[in-house]
Amino acid sequence: MGILSWRRWAAIIMGSLLISVGINFFLVPLMILDGGLIGIALIVNYLLHIQVGLTMLFCSIPIFALVWFQSRSMIYQSLNGLLLSSYVIDLLSPYRFHFLYYIEWTPFTRAVLGGFCIGTGLGIMLRNGTSTGGTDLLAHFLSRYIPLNVGVIIFLTDFIIIGTGAILLPEDTFLLSLITVAAGGVATSLCTWNLPHNHQFKHH
Numbered sequence: 586m587g588i589l590s591w592r593r594w595a596a597i598i599m600g601s602l603l604i605s606v607g608i609n610f611f612l613v614p615l616m617i618l619d620g621g622l623i624g625i626a627l628i629v630n631y632l633l634h635i636q637v638g639l640t641m642l643f644c645s646i647p648i649f650a651l652v653w654f655q656s657r658s659m660i661y662q663s664l665n666g667l668l669l670s671s672y673v674i675d676l677l678s679p680y681r682f683h684f685l686y687y688i689e690w691t692p693f694t695r696a697v698l699g700g701f702c703i704g705t706g707l708g709i710m711l712r713n714g715t716s717t718g719g720t721d722l723l724a725h726f727l728s729r730y731i732p733l734n735v736g737v738i739i740f741l742t743d744f745i746i747i748g749t750g751a752i753l754l755p756e757d758t759f760l761l762s763l764i765t766v767a768a769g770g771v772a773t774s775l776c777t778w779n780l781p782h783n784h785q786f787k788h789h
Contacts, residue, residue, distance in 0.1 A: 611699025708776020
């Protein structure tokens, strides 16, 4: 493999670890949500106690099937990131409450740090031409058919997911989840600063 391939694999590994840490050690113990596919998987985990990574994989199937007929390159660039991040999320899940027991932070601090870890992990992946797919992949697909910017579609999707979670989960979930999404957005933006438009998804 060439240098670029090694860099991409390193980005996938580092990004997956950061995403897993953010989810397991900061969000899950307090039932906080993130946006996108991770948010959907967290809702399922909180309500049905199904593994987050496993839920991400199953929820990605219809998205990948939809995008497959339009841009297979988008799927190829997301598949490795999705598979490894899902695996690492479930791999670290047994240790989440040990982390909560030994280290005490306020819910606000956990929401910020959790979002920043996840956003940094996603940003590192995007910076190196890969991602975890999910609703971001769906947003790129939908932007071809509806007159909305990809960022707007992602924002609306995140808001719907968090709003749904606020109805089904404890009352402080909504505010903490908004903080998480905001922190994640800042982290991802910093990681992808000066990145050419659509660098992570080259359409063919």
